[in-house]
Amino acid sequence: MSGFLEQYGFLIVTMVQAGLLGLSLYFPLQAGQLSLASPGFYALGGYVAAIMLTNPAFSGLRDTLGNGMFPLTWLVAALLCGLLGLFVGVPALRLRGIYLALATIAFVEILRVVSLNLAVTGGAIGIFGIPQAFGFQDRWQYLWLFGPLLLLTLLFARQLERSRVGRAFRAIREDELAADAMGVPPTRYKVLAFVIGAVLAGIVGAMSAPFLNTWNAKQGTFDASIAILAFVLIGGSRNIWGPVVGGALLTAIPEVLRFLADWRLIINGLVLVVASLYLPQGIVGALQGVRRPPPPRRPPSVPAVVEAPGGGA
Amino acid sequence: MTAVSTERATVLEARGLTRRFGGLVAVNDVSFDVREGEIFGLIGPNGAGKTTLFNLMTGLTPPSSGTLTYRGHNVTGLAPHRIAALGISRTFQNIRLFRALSALENVKIAQHVRTGAGLWAGVFGTARAEERRVEERAWALLDLVGLADRAGELAANFSYGDQRRLEIARALATEPRVLLLDEPAAGMNTAEKGQLTAFIREVHDRFDLTVLVIEHHVPLVMNLCDRVAVLNFGQLIAVGDPGAVQRDPKVIEAYLGGE
Numbered sequence: 001m002s003g004f005l006e007q008y009g010f011l012i013v014t015m016v017q018a019g020l021l022g023l024s025l026y027f028p029l030q031a032g033q034l035s036l037a038s039p040g041f042y043a044l045g046g047y048v049a050a051i052m053l054t055n056p057a058f059s060g061l062r063d064t065l066g067n068g069m070f071p072l073t074w075l076v077a078a079l080l081c082g083l084l085g086l087f088v089g090v091p092a093l094r095l096r097g098i099y100l101a102l103a104t105i106a107f108v109e110i111l112r113v114v115s116l117n118l119a120v121t122g123g124a125i126g127i128f129g130i131p132q133a134f135g136f137q138d139r140w141q142y143l144w145l146f147g148p149l150l151l152l153t154l155l156f157a158r159q160l161e162r163s164r165v166g167r168a169f170r171a172i173r174e175d176e177l178a179a180d181a182m183g184v185p186p187t188r189y190k191v192l193a194f195v196i197g198a199v200l201a202g203i204v205g206a207m208s209a210p211f212l213n214t215w216n217a218k219q220g221t222f223d224a225s226i227a228i229l230a231f232v233l234i235g236g237s238r239n240i241w242g243p244v245v246g247g248a249l250l251t252a253i254p255e256v257l258r259f260l261a262d263w264r265l266i267i268n269g270l271v272l273v274v275a276s277l278y279l280p281q282g283i284v285g286a287l288q289g290v291r292r293p294p295p296p297r298r299p300p301s302v303p304a305v306v307e308a309p310g311g312g313a
Numbered sequence: 314m315t316a317v318s319t320e321r322a323t324v325l326e327a328r329g330l331t332r333r334f335g336g337l338v339a340v341n342d343v344s345f346d347v348r349e350g351e352i353f354g355l356i357g358p359n360g361a362g363k364t365t366l367f368n369l370m371t372g373l374t375p376p377s378s379g380t381l382t383y384r385g386h387n388v389t390g391l392a393p394h395r396i397a398a399l400g401i402s403r404t405f406q407n408i409r410l411f412r413a414l415s416a417l418e419n420v421k422i423a424q425h426v427r428t429g430a431g432l433w434a435g436v437f438g439t440a441r442a443e444e445r446r447v448e449e450r451a452w453a454l455l456d457l458v459g460l461a462d463r464a465g466e467l468a469a470n471f472s473y474g475d476q477r478r479l480e481i482a483r484a485l486a487t488e489p490r491v492l493l494l495d496e497p498a499a500g501m502n503t504a505e506k507g508q509l510t511a512f513i514r515e516v517h518d519r520f521d522l523t524v525l526v527i528e529h530h531v532p533l534v535m536n537l538c539d540r541v542a543v544l545n546f547g548q549l550i551a552v553g554d555p556g557a558v559q560r561d562p563k564v565i566e567a568y569l570g571g572e
Contacts, residue, residue: 170411170418
């Protein structure tokens with residue numbers, strides 16, 4: 001068992017991490033917003049953790065908190081990404097469809113160039129020698145962080161979908177104008193969905209900085225935007241398991257096919273093309289299509305007559 | 314069941330409502346009052362500006378000029394969800410249901426403004442009582458429009474007439490005081506139109522609503538409405554009780570003359 005984990009631990013953790021990043025894109029998509037901003041917030045979260053864990057300015061805090069420093073980096077990353085998400089989201093979400101996607105790509109690029117040129121982020125070299133979280137001896141132990149985060153996120157997503165806010169997201173996704181006319185304020189919920197994605201990506205980044213040991217501008221790039229989008233599209237964008245399955249699969253395939261040397265990239269590309277052609281709903285969507293959802297159950301007590309609202313004037 | 318003759322409080326007050334699209338004046342200096350509890354018909358030839366007028370009244374299109382007052386509050390240019398929250402709801406001429414969602418969910422969504430569960434209440438499941446009320450009310454509304462046995466079906470799979478009924482149920486879910494119906498009888502046959510007239514009247518009575526209806530089918534309008542306004546080329550050319558409007562020479566020339 002420990003031999004297996006030593007060999008594949010890094011890959012398994014990366015698969016879970018990919019699923020989480022897929023989910024960070026899934027939330028705005030729930031409200032119909034195609035945002036590719038996740039790598040930007042992921043990079044920012046990572047920088048927050050890297051700086052807090054290595055910068056001499058925080059040495060006093062590190063000595064006081066010990067291992068408590070790690071959860072604090074998650075919290076600070078979540079907060080900063082949430083605030084930045086709000087700041088970026090309010091103007092950006094006035095754009096629709098492909099224009100929003102382009103604006104979020106620009107956002108990722110701006111963050112990347114800024115981090116390349118700041119002293120505090122280590123410029124082009126980045127930040128290295130980031131201490132391992134909780135003194136972990138091996139990479140697979142990061143499953144203790146990413147695993148529970150994934151479970152919590154899935155639980156959060158499931159609960160959200162069943163709630164009033166989740167319904168508002170879906171209404172906006174289906175028809176923003178009709179949602180507005182039916183009393184659902186589109187801007188508020190679009191920004192909320194965007195911020196949820198930003199916070200998640202930020203926490204994943206903050207957990208990833210110790211995991212990867214170094215953090216630099218290569219962490220948040222346009223390539224990553226497209227890769228994360230592929231996780232969601234291949235896995236399925238209408239079910240919480242879609243991004244998880246897509247992320248895990250697309251991360252594992254290049255590794256599993258390593259024996260094919262350079263051919264593996266071609267196979268990887270083929271998988272993408274075939275999946276998008278034949279599984280437009282994604283893998284999970286295709287599996288789900290086989291099984292129809294059960295009809296909704298009528299509550300035991302439905303008032304026979306709808307009362308006049310407002311007590312009748 | 315006769316026309317409301319006694320003076321009732323004014324619910325909606327349009328003053329000089331105008332909307333230009335480039336060089337086209339879709340709605341031109343339109344003023345009228347809608348009284349509490351009446352069924353108010355809006356008729357006119359194609360392209361007369363009826364739907365644009367509805368859009369101005371529900372915030373989907375901001376007016377170029379003019380004001381709209383609802384129960385004494387100036388609601389001109391308010392966002393659609395704010396107007397919905399104030400108690401004005403509508404259906405759409407070209408049916409805008411949430412097509413990929415179930416009938417039940419369509420009706421649940423529209424209760425948004427009358428409920429308050431936020432993100433954390435939803436995630437931690439602390440809004441159970443509210444959720445139960447939303448669920449029950451959604452079923453009751455589907456009962457009302459006769460679609461409860463197909464609550465789980467996607468809105469897109471319903472027939473044209475059923476989609477129109479579902480849209481009315483969805484509009485009612487916002488708990489409106491004023492209901493705007495944009496060509497509710499479009500595409501229906503004579504028998505269905507008769508049923509619809511009875512249905513609109515039932516909804517009006519049961520919910521104690523003020524109803525505005527855009528309709529092409531003149532017998533339906535004459536049968537249903539307490540008062541009728543006629544639009545032609547964006548201008549209001551007549552307002553009054555159906556009989557008088559029907560005899561108005563300007564109206565005959567513009568609209569009824571073609572019948």
